[in-house]
Amino acid sequence: xxxxxxxxxxxxxxxxxxxxxxxxxxxxxxxxxxxxxxxxxxxxxxxxxxxxxxxxxxxxxxxxxxxxxxxxxxxxxxxxxxxxxxxxxxxxxxxxxxxxxxxxxxxxxxxxxxxxxxxxx
Numbered sequence: 001x002x003x004x005x006x007x008x009x010x011x012x013x014x015x016x017x018x019x020x021x022x023x024x025x026x027x028x029x030x031x032x033x034x035x036x037x038x039x040x041x042x043x044x045x046x047x048x049x050x051x052x053x054x055x056x057x058x059x060x061x062x063x064x065x066x067x068x069x070x071x072x073x074x075x076x077x078x079x080x081x082x083x084x085x086x087x088x089x090x091x092x093x094x095x096x097x098x099x100x101x102x103x104x105x106x107x108x109x110x111x112x113x114x115x116x117x118x119x120x121x
Contacts, residue, residue, distance in 0.1 A: 036100045044092035048085050055084025 059080020063073040 034100045036096045040096060040099060044096055047092055048089045051088035052081045052085035056081030058084075 056077045057080070059076035059078070060073050061076075062080070063076025066072070066076075
């Protein structure tokens with residue numbers, strides 16, 4: 001009897017007799033293919049090569065300007081090329097990952113209710 005009076009003045013949405021698990025009947029949609037398009041991969045690869053080329057040019061110029069010896073120009077070239085290529089490679093990998101995940105996983109609330117499969121138990 002005490003349990004019946006416990007929910008007497010509480011609106012139905014806050015009733016403890018209902019499940020507290022939100023969206024218990026929703027099924028997450030299967031993700032689509034998570035691979036970025038070939039053109040995006042080619043653009044990312046070419047941007048890494050281009051960044052390595054420009055980084056090498058900047059490193060060579062810096063090494064030649066500061067030290068004047070050929071060995072330091074070569075060291076500047078290698079450090080500049082590798083550093084810039086690694087930096088742009090990291091950004092390109094993150095961009096490709098974000099692009100591939102953009103449409104693969106959608107929120108269950110984003111789909112209209114009539115298009116969701118119903119599971120009756």
